[in-house]
Amino acid sequence: MTTSEENYLKVIYHLSQVSPKGVNTNAIAGMLETKASSVTDMLKKLSDKDLVSYQKYQGVTLTENGFLSAKMIVRKHRLWEVFLVDKLQFSWDEVHEIAEELEHIQSIALIDKLDAFLGHPDFDPHGDPIPNRQGEIKKTSKLLLSEAELNQEYHCVGVKDSSSEFLKYLDKQKIALGSVFKVIEKESFDDTLTVEINAQEKIISNKIANNLYVQ
């Protein structure tokens, strides 16, 4: 499989989580910063290879084949992210781009050995689950901070938005995976939260609360 095909598969995989009954051409184009016509061309090719099932104008879904392939790319991406953060001391906002390249390295032995070297991690630096070599993903019952109940203790287990800007903001606010949260108050007017984070009181906007996973 080419790098380009892999990038398409991965994007379709991610978009399928939100639109399981068919991913739009335009949505794919948006994610890959390419044009809809290019997407159509690629969908035909992926369809010929039995990686997606595609009918004109009807959107696209992954086949069993494509689903597994996509999860293997995600597996590689997330394992490399763990490597970059845990071993090379990158911060969590710097690793995505580099992993975007590393995920296309072919060798299966490499990934198996990397996985072992990292101690078979279950989650990447952003709290996203790492598929195992069979493509199985551990399900956990996390919820958004915005959905958390008042006066109950949670800890931060992931971010929904893993853009560099958001992650840097969290660094500044001293919020990290593992941070302990307790929602003290919810302003009904704009959904702003007053949250105790690691025993420190902070005001959290709804936008932020909608991008933090807790458990």
Added chain:
Amino acid sequence: MTTSEENYLKVIYHLSQVSPKGVNTNAIAGMLETKASSVTDMLKKLSDKDLVSYQKYQGVTLTENGFLSAKMIVRKHRLWEVFLVDKLQFSWDEVHEIAEELEHIQSIALIDKLDAFLGHPDFDPHGDPIPNRQGEIKKTSKLLLSEAELNQEYHCVGVKDSSSEFLKYLDKQKIALGSVFKVIEKESFDDTLTVEINAQEKIISNKIANNLYVQ
């Protein structure tokens, strides 16, 4: 720079070691398993980018620019090889192919951090020197086992041929970097050597002796 351009540069770099006054089109084609006409096309492109100086029919040499770029690719290749062997427990005959892919990952920060993580190694698993980030290479005065003097102690510091077949043969013979050598006898008829390796006497063909570096 594209992966293809990088592969050409690296091959020209290696061939330049042997033919410093100009590398032949056919030699490049041979190394890259491609056709001479493809090489000619690429040489024009590299020439336009001031990475090689090229005159029709006269062979090609690296410019200052191209020379530095090539050494950076070699640096990446060899650092990744060290990583694969030292950290992921690959054997020295398995790493070349994988490093062939990893050497094209772009990030400079990645290579600097990898270098630090590995403890700034000077040599790769095959005894080849690793250029530093300025492109400087530590020169050492190694010689081929075939050129070694009788009854003098050497140790193995590198291999000239790093093909999987040769490396596996060395494994079988329990010859590794660091092995201690003493040439006991040289058969003048076919240059076969009787060598004491780690206090064990062995017969070494000229072909083998011509591919082992000692010091």
Added chain:
DNA sequence: AGATATTTTTAGTTTTGTCTAAATTTAAAT
């Protein structure tokens, strides 16, 4: 339903890197 807007696909180009076949240049051999 009919008109309008949006989405998607098709048709035709472009760039990169490759190839084959033919032409040209250089090197080697008589």
Added chain:
DNA sequence: ATTTAAATTTAGACAAAACTAAAAATATCT
């Protein structure tokens, strides 16, 4: 010094992956 052989370059073609512009299909709005 010719002739022959080998190496190299040119010309023309192709596949992959992208693009633009135009056509077709679907969705939305009055």
